[in-house]
Each structure stands twice: as C-alpha cells, then as structure tokens.
Amino acid sequence: MKIVEKERSDGREWSFSAGKQRRSFYHHLQIALLLKLPLDVAALVPGISKKALFSSIDVLQARFGLEAINDFIIQDEELLGYRIERVVREAIRRHEATA
DSSP states (O other), rough: OOOEEEOTTSEEEEEEEEEEOOOOHHHHHHHHHHHHHHHHHHHSTTTOOOOHHHHHHHHHHHHHTTTHHHHHHHHHHHHHHHHHHHHHHHHHHHHHOOO
C-alpha cells in the first residue's frame, strides 16, 4: 500500500510504504521448493524426522526474522500444525519446569 509518492526539491523521487508487501506467485513457489521439497526428501531418510527438521528451520526463521518463510508456513496446514505442536510442547515443558 503506497501512502505517499512525491518529488523532492533536488529532483529525486521518494515514496513511503506501509503494510505488508504482497509477494508474487513465483516467490511463493521458490519458498515452497526450498522448504517443502527438502523436508519431503529428508522424510525418506531413515532416522531423520520431518517434524524435527522443520522445527529447526522454524526456530532459525524466527530468530532471523525471515518473513517470507513465515508467510509460507502460516499458509501451509501441515507446517503450521508442526509449529503449533512445537510451541505448545515448549510451553508445557516450561510450565512443568516452573511448577
């Protein structure tokens, strides 16, 4: 959402944007290929848990504030379910440790 677009006195243009920028279909496709495909391939390897691998990726994206990955995760039912399960499990563990 563009709020203001004006020309400065020195002739250069500037603009101010507010709100979340919409991402293109191809951007979402790239994220899907970089995130979902490795998770699905890793699930085929014995001893590697898809949930554990996703949890590691999700913690990293939260730590570094990778908004594009977060947007993709909250739109994918499976990944969102993994996130909710992990967050609830961590909250229960913290609660039990303080009780």
